[in-house]
Amino acid sequence: MDFATFLIQLLNSLQYGLLLFMLAAGLTLIFGIMGVVNLAHGSFYMLGAYLAYALSLYFNSLTLAILGGAVLAALFGLLLEWLLFRHFYHRDHLDQVLLTFGLIYIFEELRSILWGDDVHGVAIPDFLGASIPLTENLSYPVYRLFMSGVCVALALGLYLLISRTRLGMKIRAGAFNRDMTEALGVNIKLIHAVVFAMGVALAAVAGMIAAPISSVYPNMGSQVLIMCFVVVVIGGIGSVRGALISALLVGLVDTFGKILLPSVAGMLVYMLMAAVLLWKPEGLFKS
Amino acid sequence: MSIASAHLEHLPRSVQFTLALALAALLLFPQVGTDFYTQMVTRMMILAIFAMSLDLLQGVTGLVSLGHAAYFGLAGYVLAFAMPPSEPVSLWWTLPLAVLGSAVGALVIGFFVVRTHGIYFIMVTMAFAQMVFYLVFDNKALGGSDGLYINFKPTLELGSWVLLDLDKKASLYYLTLGAMLLVYAFLRRLLWSPFGRALSGIRVNEHRMRALGYSTFGYKLSAFTLAGALAGLAGYLWGVQTGYVNPELMGFHMSAHAIMMVILGGMGNFAGAIVGAFSFELVLHVFKDLPRIGQVELGKHWQLWMGLFIVLVVLWAPRGLLGLIAQATLRLGRSKAS
Numbered sequence: 001m002d003f004a005t006f007l008i009q010l011l012n013s014l015q016y017g018l019l020l021f022m023l024a025a026g027l028t029l030i031f032g033i034m035g036v037v038n039l040a041h042g043s044f045y046m047l048g049a050y051l052a053y054a055l056s057l058y059f060n061s062l063t064l065a066i067l068g069g070a071v072l073a074a075l076f077g078l079l080l081e082w083l084l085f086r087h088f089y090h091r092d093h094l095d096q097v098l099l100t101f102g103l104i105y106i107f108e109e110l111r112s113i114l115w116g117d118d119v120h121g122v123a124i125p126d127f128l129g130a131s132i133p134l135t136e137n138l139s140y141p142v143y144r145l146f147m148s149g150v151c152v153a154l155a156l157g158l159y160l161l162i163s164r165t166r167l168g169m170k171i172r173a174g175a176f177n178r179d180m181t182e183a184l185g186v187n188i189k190l191i192h193a194v195v196f197a198m199g200v201a202l203a204a205v206a207g208m209i210a211a212p213i214s215s216v217y218p219n220m221g222s223q224v225l226i227m228c229f230v231v232v233v234i235g236g237i238g239s240v241r242g243a244l245i246s247a248l249l250v251g252l253v254d255t256f257g258k259i260l261l262p263s264v265a266g267m268l269v270y271m272l273m274a275a276v277l278l279w280k281p282e283g284l285f286k287s
Numbered sequence: 288m289s290i291a292s293a294h295l296e297h298l299p300r301s302v303q304f305t306l307a308l309a310l311a312a313l314l315l316f317p318q319v320g321t322d323f324y325t326q327m328v329t330r331m332m333i334l335a336i337f338a339m340s341l342d343l344l345q346g347v348t349g350l351v352s353l354g355h356a357a358y359f360g361l362a363g364y365v366l367a368f369a370m371p372p373s374e375p376v377s378l379w380w381t382l383p384l385a386v387l388g389s390a391v392g393a394l395v396i397g398f399f400v401v402r403t404h405g406i407y408f409i410m411v412t413m414a415f416a417q418m419v420f421y422l423v424f425d426n427k428a429l430g431g432s433d434g435l436y437i438n439f440k441p442t443l444e445l446g447s448w449v450l451l452d453l454d455k456k457a458s459l460y461y462l463t464l465g466a467m468l469l470v471y472a473f474l475r476r477l478l479w480s481p482f483g484r485a486l487s488g489i490r491v492n493e494h495r496m497r498a499l500g501y502s503t504f505g506y507k508l509s510a511f512t513l514a515g516a517l518a519g520l521a522g523y524l525w526g527v528q529t530g531y532v533n534p535e536l537m538g539f540h541m542s543a544h545a546i547m548m549v550i551l552g553g554m555g556n557f558a559g560a561i562v563g564a565f566s567f568e569l570v571l572h573v574f575k576d577l578p579r580i581g582q583v584e585l586g587k588h589w590q591l592w593m594g595l596f597i598v599l600v601v602l603w604a605p606r607g608l609l610g611l612i613a614q615a616t617l618r619l620g621r622s623k624a625s
Contacts, residue, residue: 031406037406037409037410039543084598087602093351093405093406093409094345094351094546094550095601095605097351097353097409097543097546098543098546098547098550098597098600098601099597099598099601099602101543101546101547101597102593102594102595102596102597102598102601103594103598104594105590105591105593105594105597106590106591106594106595106598107594108590108594109588109590109591109594110591112588112590113588113591222539226413226414226417226539229410229413229414230414232410233407233410233411233414237406237407265425266418266421266422266424266425267418267421267422270414270415270417270418271418273411273414274399274415277399277400277402277403277411278399281402281403281407282403282407283407
């Protein structure tokens with residue numbers, strides 16, 4: 001492998017890892033703060049991708065579609081939290097698993113009714129359509145760099161929100177001791193709703209920015225959901241920092257595994273997970 | 288509702304009576320049912336064995352496995368590889384081999400997963416099952432995404448005497464019924480054995496069990512392996528019945544359906560798992576067969592109805608159908624007494 005190929009694969013693995021982080025961050029926050037295991041998280045990713053497809057046709061601009069889609073996804077998250085998830089925070093994990101499994105069926109069928117079962121493509125906007133030449137015949141698409149940029153910006157925003165703002169302080173306090181925080185006059189129900197909506201929006205944005213390179217197809221949520229589980233398990237449930245490091249690690253192992261050890265590439269990530277579990281059963285960064 | 292309180296380990300008289308009636312109906316069914324329905328009930332009984340095996344983990348030990356289908360599918364694949372394309376082979380050695388295959392798979396994966404707790408256990412069992420799924424899915428030598436055909440039914444002979452000809456639908460039906468009853472009797476016996484009591488203890492309070500000197504790791508790993516082996520028995524029968532295995536058998540949906548079956552019937556007593564498997568398959572069959580109303584083909588959208596059904600069950604009947612029966616008779620008894 002020469003240096004240019006290596007660089008391209010490194011950038012690809014970084015981009016994949018960052019995308020996984022956007023999904024895993026929502027999953028791990030929703031679990032860490034509300035104690036809910038959410039199998040339908042992959043469906044939010046799919047929802048985002050289909051929103052990008054539908055809205056970019058409507059607005060004729062992917063940028064507008066992403067902005068509009070993020071708002072719609074957050075509103076959808078608020079509605080879902082208010083209707084269903086709110087009543088499951090104190091229930092058994094088993095009930096949460098079943099509820100969210102039922103939701104996967106519902107979302108999948110609604111997707112089929114709204115948009116059909118065909119594979120759709122989403123166009124890359126013109127100003128991001130270029131490629132950066134690396135050698136004579138190798139180049140790197142600007143859009144993938146743009147994806148990584150968006151993910152990094154959102155990750156940074158998330159970090160600042162949680163560690164530097166008043167809202168973030170309330171979120172952390174609520175995760176630490178719910179009753180005490182409530183007694184101090186914080187509207188914990190509102191905090192939960194906001195965190196949930198944020199998680200949904202993050203997953204949907206991941207789906208939206210991934211749509212132009214992955215295309216949009218039925219069941220696209222389930223595969224990514226399981227990868228997110230692996231990321232969250234390796235990183236330690238509830239830890240956003242753990243999710244970031246583990247997502248980058250998974251991205252590296254998956255991308256380079258496919259090149260160096262193609263025959264076992266599908267299993268490598270799970271072996272990584274098994275190794276981490278033997279070493280640290282609660283993940284690398286238990287919160 | 289917590290896992291601990293959602294149990295009916297002693298089955299009330301009313302439930303026992305209902306089950307006895309259902310057993311009589313099952314014994315007579317192939318005499319009156321058509322081939323189609325005989326096959327459908329056979330499939331329900333196979334899934335009932337699968338659901339009971341999961342109940343040992345989910346209801347008794349309190350371990351929610353979201354990857355139980357891996358062991359179900361493994362045994363089917365063992366059968367597919369054991370069966371040569373040109374002639375049938377005996378059940379006497381393929382069945383133990385398939386069950387052993389699933390048990391070994393469960394033992395190896397269990398070694399990693401039973402050291403985790405609660406939500407980790409859910410996620411990790413799911414991830415490992417997915418690993419097995421992709422191992423098969425990505426390898427052409429293992430049949431890949433298309434799966435493998437099992438060209439013959441295994442033979443069941445003693446010397447030269449044919450015990451059962453499994454090509455006959457009724458024979459396979461009675462073999463499956465026998466297997467289901469045996470598994471049920473075995474698991475009910477196990478539930479009240481010292482081993483079963485220790486598993487229940489782990490569900491209620493694992494720390495206390497450990498303080499009492501129980502090696503909970505060993506108990507949980509044994510339960511996981513045993514549950515995997517019994518799931519393998521179900522998977523073997525599935526392979527025999529359908530003559531075909533594919534990666535979907537090990538997939539995420541299959542695992543989640545098994546959880547749903549156990550919940551739907553009522554967990555922790557094995558009878559509920561049987562009731563749940565039958566009801567789940569029946570509901571699925573009804574949803575897929577819904578008629579067309581005007582422009583809308585209701586049956587085509589079965590996923591929507593199934594999803595809504597699951598959500599409603601979780602919201603309103605978390606103790607399952609047996610729980611509802613027991614509750615109803617309790618209420619009846621109270622109103623009589625007053």
